[in-house]
Amino acid sequence: MRVKICGITQEDDARVAADAGADAIGLVFYEPSPRHLCSLKLARNIALSVGPFVSVVGLFVNPEKQYLEQILKSVPLHLLQFHGEETPEFCESFERPYMKVVRMQQNIDLATEINRYAGASGILLDTYKKGVPGGTGESFNWERVPHNSAKPLVLAGGLSPSNVAQAVKIAQPSAVDVSGGVEAAPGIKDKHKVRAFITSAKSELISD
Numbered sequence: 001m002r003v004k005i006c007g008i009t010q011e012d013d014a015r016v017a018a019d020a021g022a023d024a025i026g027l028v029f030y031e032p033s034p035r036h037l038c039s040l041k042l043a044r045n046i047a048l049s050v051g052p053f054v055s056v057v058g059l060f061v062n063p064e065k066q067y068l069e070q071i072l073k074s075v076p077l078h079l080l081q082f083h084g085e086e087t088p089e090f091c092e093s094f095e096r097p098y099m100k101v102v103r104m105q106q107n108i109d110l111a112t113e114i115n116r117y118a119g120a121s122g123i124l125l126d127t128y129k130k131g132v133p134g135g136t137g138e139s140f141n142w143e144r145v146p147h148n149s150a151k152p153l154v155l156a157g158g159l160s161p162s163n164v165a166q167a168v169k170i171a172q173p174s175a176v177d178v179s180g181g182v183e184a185a186p187g188i189k190d191k192h193k194v195r196a197f198i199t200s201a202k203s204e205l206i207s208d
């Protein structure tokens, strides 16, 4: 099981996540978010602090192309994560691996969305909440996650150290993603929760 710790805003938290076995960290480039990184220098330093074998993911919500290109010039991002209404053509235009987020609205046609983003490295399934593009801290019904997806699925939304093992068992995703569930305060991670989350997410695979 791969684990991404999202919404990192300081180097210490990035190191804690990497040392605890995180496979990826997420940096938010979306101004209304309390986890938004307004300094590119800070974003770059965080990205460089995790070492060569931890993926650094940049989160965007309907970004201006120029803004994203400017970030790519100074922050070494391995993967882009799109939370808005970005088209497949837009997502692919940066020639960088990307994940498209699908918010699990009740009537969503997941198979169609997955086919639409054929160029994506994976699809991140997140909770739908009107007007909130991500980081809701709320979960959705994990039974809705298909086990035969054409693309790797990343499960997100309201995960925490206490529910991630159950979520993995039911949804059987390729990876899990957490932000609010391992925070001490918005944008600040709790190192005990980060460690507990990673241990729990990864141990489920072993116990099965």
Ligand SMILES: O=C(O)c1ccccc1NCC(=O)[C@H](O)[C@H](O)COP(=O)(O)O
Pocket: 006, 007, 026, 028, 030, 033, 034, 035, 059, 061, 083, 126, 133, 134, 135, 136, 137, 138, 156, 157, 158, 159, 177, 178, 179, 180, 181
């Ligand atoms: O974190 C935010 O504030 C945020 C704002 C806008 C788009 C995405 C955002 N975060 C995304 C994530 O942190 C995760 O990919 C995912 O949504 C899970 O978040 P959570 O439910 O808090 O674990």
